[in-house]
Amino acid sequence: MQLRRWNQVFRAIRAQWFHRAAPHAKVLLPRTTHTPYPKPGADVSLPECVAALEEMRQALQRETAQRQALERAFRGTRKALIQAEADLACVRGGERHARHQALHDELTTLPNRRHLMQQLGQALAQRGPEDLGPTVIYIDLDHFKTVNDTHGHGVGDEVLRITAARLSAAVRHGDLVVRLGGDEFVCLLQGVADAAPLRQLCAKLLEAVSRPMKVADLQLLVCPSIGVAMCPQHGTAAKDLMACADAAMYAAKRERRGFAFYGEAA
Numbered sequence: 001m002q003l004r005r006w007n008q009v010f011r012a013i014r015a016q017w018f019h020r021a022a023p024h025a026k027v028l029l030p031r032t033t034h035t036p037y038p039k040p041g042a043d044v045s046l047p048e049c050v051a052a053l054e055e056m057r058q059a060l061q062r063e064t065a066q067r068q069a070l071e072r073a074f075r076g077t078r079k080a081l082i083q084a085e086a087d088l089a090c091v092r093g094g095e096r097h098a099r100h101q102a103l104h105d106e107l108t109t110l111p112n113r114r115h116l117m118q119q120l121g122q123a124l125a126q127r128g129p130e131d132l133g134p135t136v137i138y139i140d141l142d143h144f145k146t147v148n149d150t151h152g153h154g155v156g157d158e159v160l161r162i163t164a165a166r167l168s169a170a171v172r173h174g175d176l177v178v179r180l181g182g183d184e185f186v187c188l189l190q191g192v193a194d195a196a197p198l199r200q201l202c203a204k205l206l207e208a209v210s211r212p213m214k215v216a217d218l219q220l221l222v223c224p225s226i227g228v229a230m231c232p233q234h235g236t237a238a239k240d241l242m243a244c245a246d247a248a249m250y251a252a253k254r255e256r257r258g259f260a261f262y263g264e265a266a
């Protein structure tokens with residue numbers, strides 16, 4: 001209804017302009033035109049045209065305001081979505097970081113005791129009656145306190161980092177090297193059938209850690225003691241294997257043997 005009225009008004013305005021303001025413009029019109037121009041003021045009076053134009057101006061103003069409000073709302077929503085996405089990425093990154101921190105040692109970046117106990121528990125739980133069990137190799141540095149006391153904790157920290165790197169380099173891909181805390185480390189191996197390759201590995205670990213360490217302008221010699229516990233010979237529960245490996249390590253330290261298997265006489 002409104003559109004029809006506006007059309008009517010426009011036709012009238014055009015006709016008024018055509019007849020009053022520019023009568024000479026008639027000559028510019030093609031003779032073949034099919035649209036007859038209404039007589040000026042035929043349908044609608046000039047005040048009515050002005051009122052209709054004002055009405056249209058207000059309607060357009062309302063629509064423009066509505067469109068601008070919609071655009072603002074859209075921009076606001078898009079900004080909020082982008083922010084929400086960034087927040088989510090931040091939360092996920094934080095979660096990843098927290099999970100990593102919970103399972104790793106800050107000083108050496110090695111997995112920590114919690115990580116070891118998870119892995120060991122899992123390996124034992126998944127082991128079938130005929131399967132080879134995991135092996136725990138417990139490593140403790142000898143007289144590490146003296147390094148700290150003589151050269152300071154900074155040097156001691158660097159010795160721990162070097163030890164971690166050397167142990168990691170000595171084991172096979174897939175074996176787990178862990179810092180338990182202090183100067184204690186563990187290597188967790190899977191599927192080792194007998195003692196011979198373990199002896200070779202212990203000798204390799206012993207040699208790797210005992211090589212001179214260069215820290216700042218110091219040359220340091222640090223030796224480890226190593227204890228081994230195998231599943232199922234020495235235990236089938238995580239705490240038993242850890243206790244046996246620890247006891248074997250102390251026997252090696254006490255008897256200055258370098259490394260020892262649990263229950264093995266000197």
Ligand SMILES: Nc1nc2c(ncn2[C@@H]2O[C@H](COP(=O)(O)OP(=O)(O)OP(=O)(O)O)[C@@H](O)[C@H]2O)c(=O)[nH]1
Binds near residue numbers: 142143145152
């Ligand atoms: N630099 C440094 N020292 C640490 C850290 N954590 C523990 N320690 C020290 O490591 C030492 C470990 O002590 P022990 O293993 O009992 O001492 P040890 O001299 O190695 O004795 P043995 O093992 O019997 O030869 C302690 O002096 C701790 O203060 C660490 O993160 N950084």
